[in-house]
Amino acid sequence: MALSTQGAGRAGRAEPPPGGIRVRHQPVGSDFGLEEIQAIAQTLQQDAQTDGPQNRAFEAEFASLCGVPYAFTMANCSVALIVAGQLCGLRGGDEVITTPLTFVSTSTSVLSCGATPVFVDVDPRTFTLDPDAVAAAITPRTRAIYAVHLFGQCADMDAITAVARRHGLRVIEDAAHVAGATYKGRPAGSLGDAAAFSFHSRKNITTLGEGGMLTTRDAAWAAKVPLLRSIGVNHGVEHPAADYWLPLPYDVEAPDGYIPTNYRMSEAQAAVGRVQLRRxxxxxxxxxxxxxxxxxxxxxxxxxxxxxxxxxxxxxxxxxxxxxxxxxxxxxxxxxxxxxxxxxxxxxxxxxxxxxxxxxxxxxxxxxxxxxxxxxxxxxxxxxxxxxxxxxxxxxxxxxxxxxxxxxxxx
Ligand SMILES: Cc1ncc(COP(=O)(O)O)c(C=O)c1O
Structure with a gap:
């Protein structure tokens, strides 16, 4: 989705070669087999088609891959990055340091939270954030660093988190490219305050074309994610008017002042994600x-x-x-x-x-x-x-x- 073929946009789209395409950049069709089809068929028999057992199991299995206590399925990585920004408490006037060499939603998620992306340059060998450039860009308004693990390789997270710790900043991993990668033996998704993964159809693991996951170790953040993912609906709180009539089954909140919308993943997608995770x-x-x-x-x-x-x-x-x-x-x-x-x-x-x-x-x-x-x-x-x-x-x-x-x- 994010990358153009054959330099299209600048050089234009080339005619197919006379002998046809011999090796495609991506496989023809999807990467799904019989196992995924069976998982979908079984899921279609369930009562719950969203927010149900497949989502909960996929979250637990993905959390285990990443070695973190909490994982939350999301509609895609772009919205997981927005939720991460809300967890950081981003507001107008805040700055977030990030790389320009990534899919644009890494930084537009910061704009969506009302904050300002500050772009700094990348290491010329790994193309991930240059920690010295990060340190040089910090101002009193900096709140967070969005580090991107690019092309399948993690950013230099020890150096980046050291800078963040010195200045009291949060670190978010854009882990769209790295499900299953490690850094110094630690899994991607466990290296910052929170991480956002993509299950878009081009990724190493995919959930029917779209999908994402947010991981974190932070219990306070984890308590907020279900609200931020699901319209602020809190099933655990009775409405104040409940004492004279049937209790309303939920309240709707604006966690930290944000007005959330619906970022959930369907059960069929989660079931497919679980199969893909095994591979x-x-x-x-x-x-x-x-x-x-x-x-x-x-x-x-x-x-x-x-x-x-x-x-x-x-x-x-x-x-x-x-x-x-x-x-x-x-x-x-x-x-x-x-x-x-x-x-x-x-x-x-x-x-x-x-x-x-x-x-x-x-x-x-x-x-x-x-x-x-x-x-x-x-x-x-x-x-x-x-x-x-x-x-x-x-x-x-x-x-x-x-x-x-x-x-x-x-x-
Ligand atoms: C580095 C990076 N971040 C974020 C995204 C956004 O992911 P999604 O398409 O799941 O919203 C992508 C998708 O291509 C990506 O490559």
């Missing part, structure tokens, strides 16, 4: 194996900068991003994408444009050039196909194609 470890291992083969086979192609795995964590390769260093390669990123697609039938995609390039930020006066590393990364990066269903033959073909295209382009 997550194996699927992530397959993605890592594919990435390893790419990295071994492409290491000597001049001008291609392959993903850097920071030793601190286990990268689960939601995306496999290659930077094309035009000066050394003798060709640019767009030429490589076009050749891969048109001559070899290998579909690749670009990365995230820096968020502040979009109208929503340009109209608020954010200047271009704010984060040069993020901008240069967007201009030079392309993503090779990486997903569990990719066959070894397809992986070999992608490798041959990249090597062949690079040779051809160098002339």
């Amino acid at each position: 997550l470890v194996a699927n992530n291992a397959r993605r890592r194996a594919i990435a390893r083969r790419y990295t071994e086979a492409l290491a000597d192609v001049p001008g291609l900068v392959l993903p850097h795995e920071a030793r601190a964590g286990e990268h689960i390769y939601y995306l496999y991003g290659i930077l094309v260093d035009e000066a050394e390669a003798g060709f640019g990123r767009d030429a490589l994408m076009r050749t891969l697609f048109c001559d070899y039938g290998v579909q690749t995609i670009t990365g995230y444009p820096p968020a502040y390039w979009f109208s929503v930020y340009q109209s608020r006066g954010y200047p271009r050039g704010l984060c040069p590393v993020a901008e240069r990364t967007y201009d030079r990066i392309l993503m090779l196909p990486v997903y569990a269903r990719l066959t070894d033959a397809e992986v070999d073909y992608v490798i041959e194609s990249v090597v062949g295209a690079a040779r051809r382009l160098r002339g």
Whole structure:
């Protein structure tokens, strides 16, 4: 959803190659099998179709994956990030430090809470928040840091949380890309005050196209999430007028002054998420194996900068991003994408444009050039196909194609 194919938007959409597409960037159709269909069929027999046993079980199982006491299903990651902002108590005038190199809803969730995103630059090797840049951007108005674990690899959370602790700030993990990844042996989702995951259909785990999860260790925050997720409805409180007539079964509150709406996930989605969760470890291992083969086979192609795995964590390769260093390669990123697609039938995609390039930020006066590393990364990066269903033959073909295209382009 967030990434454009073949540089579309700048270079336009290329014609399909004469031989057809040989390797797609994403598998055709969904990643669902018989097990998911059976889980849905069983769930359709239940009384509850929302807010029921599948949601509760999925939450417990996901909390266990993340090693945290609390997990809450959400309609998607974008709203989980908004709820996280509400838990931080964000209001107008507050600032939140974050990265521009991510899907835009990381930062628009901050705007939705009335606060102001402050974009700082990324580490040039991992593309995640640069902790020194975070420290330099803190002002008396800073309330929180939204750290994004990008492409399947966690941000440098020890350094980021150390800065946060010094200044009394909250840390939210945007964990959309990292279900099942670890950092220094600790699971993504357990590294900040709260974390937001995405189960959009392109992610390593998906719940019928849309879905999300919010995790936290904070008991006080956990007590508020059901209200923030569900219109402020509190089933545990009797209405004050209850003593002379049937007790009303619920009250409606405005927790911390926020007026919540409905961010729930359906039971069928949660049932599918539970099946997908059982496959997550194996699927992530397959993605890592594919990435390893790419990295071994492409290491000597001049001008291609392959993903850097920071030793601190286990990268689960939601995306496999290659930077094309035009000066050394003798060709640019767009030429490589076009050749891969048109001559070899290998579909690749670009990365995230820096968020502040979009109208929503340009109209608020954010200047271009704010984060040069993020901008240069967007201009030079392309993503090779990486997903569990990719066959070894397809992986070999992608490798041959990249090597062949690079040779051809160098002339
Ligand atoms: C880093 C990041 N954060 C947040 C989101 C938003 O997730 P969702 O589509 O579940 O709202 C995405 C989705 O692509 C993402 O990649």
